[in-house]
Amino acid sequence: MGKGILRQIFIDHWDDFVKLYGHKIRKNVLSEVKKMMHCGSIANGYIEYKCPDCENSKKIGFRCRSRFCTSCGKVYVDNWVEDMTGRLINAKHRHMVFTIPEELRILFQQKRELLALLPKCAAQALKSWFKDLNKRENFTPGIVAVIHTFGRDLKWNPHVHMLVTEGAAGTKTSWKSMKYIPYNMLRKRWQKILLDEFESEIGKRRFKELKDSLYQKLKDGFYVYAKGEIKTAKGAAKYVGRYTGRPAIAESRIIKYDGKKVVFYYQSHEDGKRVEVELDVYEFIKRVIVHIPEKQFKMVRYYGIYSRNNRHKNKFIKLVDEKMIEQLRKLRKWKYRIMKSFGHDPLSCEKCNSKMELYDIYHKKYGSMLNRYEQKIRREIDKEVEKIKDMYNAVKWVSRDIIEPIFR
Secondary structure, eight states: OOTTHHHHHHHHHHHHHHHHHGGGSOHHHHHHHHHHHTTTOGGGEEEEEEOTTTOOEEEEEOOOOOTTOHHHHHHHHHHHHHHHHHHOBSSOEEEEEEOOOHHHHHHHHHSGGGGGHHHHHHHHHHHHHHHHTOTTSOEEOEEEEEEEEEOTTSOEEEEEEEEEESEEEESSSSOEEOOOOOHHHHHHHHHHHHHHHHHHHHOHHHHHHHHHHHHHHOTTOSOEEEOOOOSOHHHHHHHHHTTSSSOSSOGGGEEEEOSSEEEEEEEOTTTOOEEEEEEEHHHHHHHHHTTOOOTTOOSEEEEETTSTTOTTGGGSOBSSOHHHHHHHHHHTSHHHHHHHHHSSOTTBOTTTOOBOEEEEEEETTTEEHHHHHHHHHHHHHHHHHHHHHHHHHHHHHHHTTSSOOSOO
């Protein structure tokens, strides 16, 4: 299917979907979907460029910047990956995944603020192991944890993707390499820390039965695994961060939409084979919107060396120089993104190829900025004219000796 298919599905069915399920839809979901559906619309405001030679004009609609928009989400993810690559230290990293059993998943959906426990407890489990390696010295790894709430089939499946340094900074030792991580131990530690935190949040009485049953059923702990060798830190950052600001499904995975049914595919974890899923369009919408995060909720958390207040972070050589990162930030501007994708300058006049110039900015609420500026200038000119008139009249009356001057 072509680009924009996700937006088209919502344009076709969102109003009817809201009529049926509006009482169950979170306010933030309503807001994010609305922004996505009207992203780039001239009616919501625009920037106007004009050619200085032939007067040709071009209007470019404002972007929505929604975390649910495939277009704005891609920009967000690209920015995050480049910023994250600039923060990573020059050390090997490992990509790990911390999962939870089905019995716990629904509880996180019912009380979404509890999602913050996932990266916190996963990082705690890992840091405690680093600490246990040497009782005489405290070692601090670098951890970047990203919350994912979906599986490849779009079902609710919260888990944590984590980038971890293969080593740690010590209170005495500058750096200690630690390639071996005992996953059997880590799984049990992850299970205990998460269940204990959950119990303190929900209450011992309400949670005791479920907690006991999970210990009985999963005696080896909650599943934790590595995603294989990381060839580049940027590649790992791109993988774990690709859905931090985008919908749960890439449009390229949607292979059919006939107005009633949606067909998408995913690669099976078990055997790597392609699996196609056909859903009623309303069921598809349900599966997609459940993963829209709450407003201001942070899907990415930083721990250890990568935490904001860590005293070790300035000791290390970064993977990418800050000057290079700054150049990448400049190239992220929309003009350069369009040139990279489509091979032409969006500000080149279509009629005469001259460079177009900024002419006006139109805001949905405040109208034309050019008109407002012109009105402001007129008001200032009118005030100056009134001052000059008053001064002229005063001088005129003084010269006729009608008004006694203050100074002689």
